[in-house]
Amino acid sequence: MASTFKTLRLILGDQLNAGHSWYTSKNDDTLYVIAELHQEANYVQHHIQKVCAFFAAMQAFSKALQTAGHNVKYLTLDDTKDYSQLPELLNSLIKDHQIELFEYQLPDEYRLRAQLSAYRNQLSIASNVFETEHFYLSDSEISHYFTVGKKHRLEAFYRKMRARFNVLMDGDKPLGGTWNFDSNNRNKLKQKDLPEIPEPLVFANDVADIFERLKRHNITTFGEYHERLLWPINKQQAKDLVAAFCETQLSKFGFFQDAMTCKADDLYTKKQWSLYHSRLSFALNSKIISPAYVVDTVVDYYYKHSSEVDIAQIEGFVRQIIGWREFVRGIYWVNMPQYARLNQLGAKRNLPKWFWDGETKMNCQKHAIKQSLDFAYAHHIQRLMVTGNFCLIAGIDPNQVDDWYLGVYVDAIEWVEMPNTRGMSQFADGGIVGSKAYASSGNYINKMSDYCSECQYDIKSVDGNNACPMNSMYWHFMSKYEEQFSNNPRNKMIYSSWHKKQPEERENILAKAQHYLSVLDDI
Numbered sequence: 001m002a003s004t005f006k007t008l009r010l011i012l013g014d015q016l017n018a019g020h021s022w023y024t025s026k027n028d029d030t031l032y033v034i035a036e037l038h039q040e041a042n043y044v045q046h047h048i049q050k051v052c053a054f055f056a057a058m059q060a061f062s063k064a065l066q067t068a069g070h071n072v073k074y075l076t077l078d079d080t081k082d083y084s085q086l087p088e089l090l091n092s093l094i095k096d097h098q099i100e101l102f103e104y105q106l107p108d109e110y111r112l113r114a115q116l117s118a119y120r121n122q123l124s125i126a127s128n129v130f131e132t133e134h135f136y137l138s139d140s141e142i143s144h145y146f147t148v149g150k151k152h153r154l155e156a157f158y159r160k161m162r163a164r165f166n167v168l169m170d171g172d173k174p175l176g177g178t179w180n181f182d183s184n185n186r187n188k189l190k191q192k193d194l195p196e197i198p199e200p201l202v203f204a205n206d207v208a209d210i211f212e213r214l215k216r217h218n219i220t221t222f223g224e225y226h227e228r229l230l231w232p233i234n235k236q237q238a239k240d241l242v243a244a245f246c247e248t249q250l251s252k253f254g255f256f257q258d259a260m261t262c263k264a265d266d267l268y269t270k271k272q273w274s275l276y277h278s279r280l281s282f283a284l285n286s287k288i289i290s291p292a293y294v295v296d297t298v299v300d301y302y303y304k305h306s307s308e309v310d311i312a313q314i315e316g317f318v319r320q321i322i323g324w325r326e327f328v329r330g331i332y333w334v335n336m337p338q339y340a341r342l343n344q345l346g347a348k349r350n351l352p353k354w355f356w357d358g359e360t361k362m363n364c365q366k367h368a369i370k371q372s373l374d375f376a377y378a379h380h381i382q383r384l385m386v387t388g389n390f391c392l393i394a395g396i397d398p399n400q401v402d403d404w405y406l407g408v409y410v411d412a413i414e415w416v417e418m419p420n421t422r423g424m425s426q427f428a429d430g431g432i433v434g435s436k437a438y439a440s441s442g443n444y445i446n447k448m449s450d451y452c453s454e455c456q457y458d459i460k461s462v463d464g465n466n467a468c469p470m471n472s473m474y475w476h477f478m479s480k481y482e483e484q485f486s487n488n489p490r491n492k493m494i495y496s497s498w499h500k501k502q503p504e505e506r507e508n509i510l511a512k513a514q515h516y517l518s519v520l521d522d523i
Contacts, residue, residue: 002096005031010104017287035075047223049376052207057233146334158323181312198248200274202230238283245278246301254316260449281411328419344430363455376410388425393477398428442470463512476513
């Protein structure tokens with residue numbers, strides 16, 4: 001007969017926050033449940049490393065709670081195989097352990113929050129819901145900063161956050177006299193810079209048992225499997241990654257945060273995929289580590305090493321966490337569930353097949369996708385201006401784009417993925433997140449990377465036989481949506497340049513784009 005407990009507390013796979021108030025005291029009448037769920041492994045097709053990382057982190061968190069003296073029931077896929085949905089499992093646990101009180105933390109994905117809210121409403125026993133105690137803004141504060149359907153801008157929100165939480169402030173002024181140093185952070189890596197790229201700190205977490213369990217339960221995944229998982233799965237590893245970032249990457253993070261390279265991979269043993277990025281997003285989004293800890297630690301390091309780290313580097317990093325991360329969360333929650341249905345541009349083409357294997361002749365796409373398949377990771381410019389930009393100008397169905405991004409990246413949870421993808425990247429939200437569509441020809445990629453120098457296509461050609469597909473597709477996209485985009489002052493010069501072209505030249509460019517759009521699987 002199963003042991004009896006008064007309270008059952010559910011811990012989801014992205015709620016691995018050891019600092020939560022739940023754990024400040026031990027109670028013999030409380031049972032914590034952490035479960036590998038078939039519904040979570042299957043609601044979208046995930047990268048194998050993503051599933052392994054979450055399950056490994058969940059196991060590690062369970063063991064840490066047990067060591068701290070809490071009653072924990074960890075359920076593997078073997079244990080939950082007979083429950084297709086979470087409520088079925090919870091009903092069984094409540095019955096078996098004679099539970100009188102059910103408690104959970106607010107999920108950070110709409111579908112799970114709706115599922116658990118509906119479940120709670122039909123329960124015959126008492127229940128409570130708690131904040132996750134992870135973000136700078138509490139769940140109840142989001143509506144104070146965001147309004148449904150309104151076009152919000154990061155900069156205004158970011159300044160409020162900096163001032164409220166006193167981060168990089170000099171009294172009531174921003175440290176260094178300027179709020180944003182983004183203009184300093186757009187540098188391309190040159191050949192001379194490549195030997196200086198630091199070796200990334202990676203881990204060697206054994207996930208062979210998890211992999212075998214996934215195979216046994218026929219969980220469909222994609223991407224490269226590594227028996228030794230490189231991602232942090234516990235708090236100490238996450239702290240080690242923060243420390244490594246401060247010591248080896250922070251001093252040039254902002255300077256090269258938008259840069260991309262493929263050459264460092266060949267010349268200097270796989271450093272190109274990490275460059276100067278912290279790669280803390282999985283630890284943050286699974287709540288292994290808190291954003292406040294990361295920001296406080298990195299800012300403290302900056303103050304102690306200001307002769308080595310200039311203000312542009314630390315400001316660029318802080319903006320991503322206290323600014324952008326909190327910003328997209330607010331956009332997500334105030335606009336869901338309508339946000340998931342937005343398709344302002346009416347995009348409907350299918351995602352090309354090479355998004356699943358990287359086998360395309362476009363070197364920029366090939367490299368960014370193969371890196372994503374190899375490491376379940378790409379940095380923000382690869383996501384926004386390489387794969388995301390391609391999907392935007394090709395008119396790919398945002399539902400398919402969302403599913404790919406949500407599945408391929410180890411850090412992808414819907415609250416952070418969807419506003420970045422459907423909003424910032426695809427402009428499907430009509431400008432709620434960004435003030436313009438982030439469309440670009442191949443020239444931007446050539447400016448910020450060395451991808452084009454090794455590509456089969458000619459970056460300098462727009463409508464020639466071997467022209468870069470990004471060039472004509474960009475002009476086709478801008479031409480198609482001229483009525484919608486031309487009123488944006490940031491597009492004035494673009495449309496001026498387009499209309500200066502001779503009619504025959506415009507026709508040739510549009511015809512070239514139509515050709516590429518008709519053979520997307522083969523370019």
